[in-house]
Amino acid sequence: MLGSLLTALTAAVERSQSAGRTTSERIRRFETEQLTLHVLAATVVFLIVLPVLIAALVSTKRAGIVTSIGDLVPGGHALSNYRRALIGLEFWRFMLNSFVMSVAVVVGKLIVSLLAALVIVYYRFPYKNAVFLFILFTLLLPVPVRFVPLYRLTTELGMNNTFFAITVPYLASATTVFILRQHFLSIPASLVETAKVDGVGPLRFLWSVLIPMSRAVLVGVSVIMFVYTWNQYLWPLVIINAESLQVAQVGLNLLRGQASTGEVAWSMVMTGSILTLLPPLALLVLFRRQLLETFTIQQK
Amino acid sequence: MSTREVFTDRLQAGVLLLPTMVVSMVFLYYPTVRAVGLSFYRASLARGDVFVGLENYRRLAGSSEYLRSVLISVLFAACVVVGVMAVALCISFLIHEINVGKGVYLVAVIWPYALPPAVAGLVFLFIAHPNIGIFTSYIEALGVDVNWFSNGPQAFVVVLIAAVWKQVGYNVIFMTAALGNVPESLTETAELDGVSRTQRLLRVYVPIISPTLVFLVIMNTIYGFFRTFPMVDLMTKGGPAGATNILIYDLYRTAFQFYEFGFASAKSVVLFIAVGLLMYGQFRLSDKYAYYGG
Numbered sequence: 323m324l325g326s327l328l329t330a331l332t333a334a335v336e337r338s339q340s341a342g343r344t345t346s347e348r349i350r351r352f353e354t355e356q357l358t359l360h361v362l363a364a365t366v367v368f369l370i371v372l373p374v375l376i377a378a379l380v381s382t383k384r385a386g387i388v389t390s391i392g393d394l395v396p397g398g399h400a401l402s403n404y405r406r407a408l409i410g411l412e413f414w415r416f417m418l419n420s421f422v423m424s425v426a427v428v429v430g431k432l433i434v435s436l437l438a439a440l441v442i443v444y445y446r447f448p449y450k451n452a453v454f455l456f457i458l459f460t461l462l463l464p465v466p467v468r469f470v471p472l473y474r475l476t477t478e479l480g481m482n483n484t485f486f487a488i489t490v491p492y493l494a495s496a497t498t499v500f501i502l503r504q505h506f507l508s509i510p511a512s513l514v515e516t517a518k519v520d521g522v523g524p525l526r527f528l529w530s531v532l533i534p535m536s537r538a539v540l541v542g543v544s545v546i547m548f549v550y551t552w553n554q555y556l557w558p559l560v561i562i563n564a565e566s567l568q569v570a571q572v573g574l575n576l577l578r579g580q581a582s583t584g585e586v587a588w589s590m591v592m593t594g595s596i597l598t599l600l601p602p603l604a605l606l607v608l609f610r611r612q613l614l615e616t617f618t619i620q621q622k
Numbered sequence: 623m624s625t626r627e628v629f630t631d632r633l634q635a636g637v638l639l640l641p642t643m644v645v646s647m648v649f650l651y652y653p654t655v656r657a658v659g660l661s662f663y664r665a666s667l668a669r670g671d672v673f674v675g676l677e678n679y680r681r682l683a684g685s686s687e688y689l690r691s692v693l694i695s696v697l698f699a700a701c702v703v704v705g706v707m708a709v710a711l712c713i714s715f716l717i718h719e720i721n722v723g724k725g726v727y728l729v730a731v732i733w734p735y736a737l738p739p740a741v742a743g744l745v746f747l748f749i750a751h752p753n754i755g756i757f758t759s760y761i762e763a764l765g766v767d768v769n770w771f772s773n774g775p776q777a778f779v780v781v782l783i784a785a786v787w788k789q790v791g792y793n794v795i796f797m798t799a800a801l802g803n804v805p806e807s808l809t810e811t812a813e814l815d816g817v818s819r820t821q822r823l824l825r826v827y828v829p830i831i832s833p834t835l836v837f838l839v840i841m842n843t844i845y846g847f848f849r850t851f852p853m854v855d856l857m858t859k860g861g862p863a864g865a866t867n868i869l870i871y872d873l874y875r876t877a878f879q880f881y882e883f884g885f886a887s888a889k890s891v892v893l894f895i896a897v898g899l900l901m902y903g904q905f906r907l908s909d910k911y912a913y914y915g916g
Contacts (some may be wrong), residue, residue, distance in 0.1 A: 346914045359720050367730040373787065374737075374754060377745045388756050438642040445635040446627035453720055457642060460650045466848040466870050467894045470877045470886045471653035471660060494645035519630040526636075529719055553738040555852040556870075560878055571740040575856065578744070588748060595741045602736035610729050618799050621837055 374599065377592040386589025399589070407577065407593040415566065416573030417597060423488050423558075423569060424551040424601075428544050430493045435543075439502035440528050444514055460496045473560055476489060483564045497620065498543050504619050505539045506532065513560075542616025544610050549602045554589050570598045640717040655896065660706050660887035670764040671884070678888035679915070687864065688872065688889075698782065699846030706842050710793035715823050717794070718801040728798060732791035739788060743853035746784035770858075774865025777858045781866050784857070785850045792845075800831035833908055840904040844897070870892060 376394065380386045383397030408414045427567070441447075442454055465472075472491060481487045509532070519526045533540065555571040562568050565576065577594045578587070606613060661678050663671040682688050717727050722822070734742070749756050749768070758768045770776035804827055812822045828835070851870045854860060860867035860875065873893065877886035 327683060343816075356721055357714060360723070363716055363720060363727050366716065367653050367727065369670050370731055370734065370787070370790070373742075373745045373749055376702075376749055380748070387754055389754055390756065390759060393756070401700070434641040434645070437638040441635045442636045444626055445629045447630070447635045453643075457646065460646050462850060462894070462897050463650045463654050464844070464897065466851070466873070467890055467897060468650065468653040468657060470873070470883060471656040472649065473877070474883065475649075475653055475656065476661070490645065491649035492643050494650060499642065507626075514626055514628050523880065524629050524634065525863075547737050553740075555738075555740050556874070560874075571738055571852065572741055574744060588754075591744055591837060592748065595744050599741050600739055602738070606733055606736040607729060610732075614795065614799065617795050621834065 374596075377595050380589055381596050383589050386587070386592060390517075403589055403593045404597070407597065408589055411577055411590065413570070413573060413577060413594055413597060416568055416570040417601075419567060419573075420552055420570040420598075421601065423485070423546050423554075426485075426489045427492045427551040428547045430489065430496055431495050431547055432540065432544060434493050435495055435498040436528065437501055437532075438499045439506055440524060440532070442499070442503055443506040444524065444527070457499050458496050460494060464509070465554075469557055469560060472557075472599055477598075483562055483567055485567070487559055487561045488554075488567075490579075492554075495547070498547065500538070501539065501543055501616060501619050505536055509535055522528040538612045538615050539619065541612040542614075543612050545605050546616065546620075548605055552602050570594075574598060586603050647815065648911050650895055657887045657890045658892070659890050663884040663887075664882075665887070666881045666883035670698070674884070678885050681885065682888055682892065690745050690864060691867050691869055691872040694778075694864070694866070695847060695870075698778070698785075698850075698866075698868055699843050702785050702789065702846035702850070703839055703842045704790045705782065706793055707838060709786065710790045710797055710838075711823075711828075713790065714794050714797035714801055715827070717798055719819070732795050734788050734791040735795065737788050737791075739849055740854040740856060741858035742784050742788040746780065746787075747857045750780050750783075763836070770862075772862050774862050777862055777865050781850070781853055781857055784853050785846065788853075789842060789845055795844070796838055800834040801827060804830050836904060836907045840900055843900055847893075847896070869896075 341397050376388065378392055379396055380388055381399040383403075384399045388394060408417075437456065442450065442457075452503050476491075477481060513531060514527060517531060522530075553571065554569070558569045559572050562572070568576065572589065579593050660671070662673060664674045664676055664677070665671040705876050717724055717731070719728065725887055748754075749760070750768075752758060752768050752771055755768070761768055767773075768776070770780050808826060808830075809822070817826070847868070848870050850868065851874070854866050854868060854871045855874075858866040862870045869889070870893070873886055873889045876882050876889060
């Protein structure tokens with residue numbers, strides 16, 4: 323659909339191109355063209371936002387049933403809905419668990435990966451390439467490939483239904499080590515040489531030179547790691563049975579089950595959905611510049 | 623040898639690497655090796671493990687249900703890749719061509735990168751619901767009977783739309799960055815030569831950004847295979863009649879509904895090989911296209 327719109331637009335622009343010759347005509351043509359592009363872009367944005375917009379509207383209604391476009395008016399129950407979801411149905415607990423899990427994984431991964439990247443860029447030792455390959459090779463082992471044996475292992479360790487199970491297995495990250503390595507390689511070598519001459523040790527160098535020089539990238543990878551961890555579904559679903567430890571993604575389904583006994587089922591589910599979307603969305607909007615910068619490193 | 627390698631204390635290096643190495647070993651490598659081992663056993667939680675040799679693999683090869691799941695996964699991932707990339711390319715090009723307000727449009731389009739797949743699944747379940755969905759009555763007015771709780775192809779399409787919606791933003795991030803790196807002079811030359819907009823996109827930009835496109839094909843394939851699990855789980859549970867039973871969902875059910883851990887491990891090994899082939903494919907392809915990367 324978008325493609326044909328673009329083609330039609332291009333054809334129109336071409337027709338006007340062959341017509342216009344004078345400068346003022348050319349400027350006018352440029353303006354109409356830009357106007358069309360803006361209208362198209364606004365339509366695209368509207369379509370992409372629409373499903374969440376509907377969810378947000380439903381979260382303000384009592385019954386939460388919208389079967390026609392005419393039903394798309396905000397209701398007056400926003401406050402009571404959010405209060406009921408968070409407190410009455412105890413969704414705050416799932417949110418808190420997700421938050422603690424995500425922050426723990428982000429901080430843990432950051433420390434562990436900073437140390438690994440430091441060694442890989444600034445140390446000379448035998449089999450270094452093998453070590454780097456060993457870390458990169460874990461890209462081939464995403465959670466879906468190993469969650470069955472990981473479940474057995476975690477069960478044998480007696481770690482089912484623990485905070486340990488939903489944080490520690492996430493701490494090694496090939497992606498983060500790789501991004502940090504690429505970034506460190508873009509920092510002039512003369513800095514570390516000077517540091518060495520001045521007798522600055524590796525950890526001091528990391529703390530007072532590398533980290534201050536990597537702020538944007540560190541913020542960027544932190545957002546990537548937070549979004550990744552916050553959105554985890556499969557692993558918490560299988561390893562956590564205790565409701566008190568469950569995360570928001572899986573908690574949404576429990577909310578659906580609990581709420582479906584009452585009449586306000588869908589408005590509760592949409593309220594929970596909006597709540598679950600907000601933390602990663604806020605981070606993306608706040609730190610979009612650092613995030614975009616970091617993504618350009620990742621792809622290299 | 624890089625001049626950056628100024629530290630030489632091997633013990634220090636080992637200690638600093640230890641956390642990454644230990645976690646990788648215990649929670650990434652060991653379970654994978656274990657999956658290979660377990661795939662030769664009939665293993666369940668209740669009874670002990672019994673060595674059965676290649677029986678699990680023989681069962682897999684002979685299972686028409688599994689074969690169907692493979693076909694559905696491949697078809698689903700292919701549709702995700704094509705759908706996501708076609709839409710994302712149009713949107714990225716649109717943003718690229720706009721003169722003011724690019725940054726605002728960009729954020730307004732890429733935000734579903736942060737959208738939890740579970741939320742995407744539940745929101746689509748709601749708005750496309752066969753009985754109470756907001757668009758259902760309009761689509762039915764067009765003569766389509768919306769019944770994707772029982773109609774396989776319809777369910778496939780609804781999950782696909784949700785999956786594409788969630789993934790377009792991620793692609794736009796990389797595509798707009800790549801388009802932004804195309805030298806201005808090329809665009810000007812193309813315009814002077816009277817090359818039309820669509821031609822400029824397809825003949826000039828697409829070849830130049832092809833390394834990015836190869837990277838995205840791999841990321842989208844992995845997304846289509848694995849990350850869509852929450853949507854399938856919340857919207858269709860693999861149904862109706864297996865129409866959305868992608869491999870990861872099939873694997874989940876084998877392990878956590880039927881508790882057949884040996885059989886599930888054999889399925890994990892197959893997935894591991896699939897990921898390996900994909901990554902190898904990306905490696906080879908990006909080598910081939912490195913010329914365009916410049």
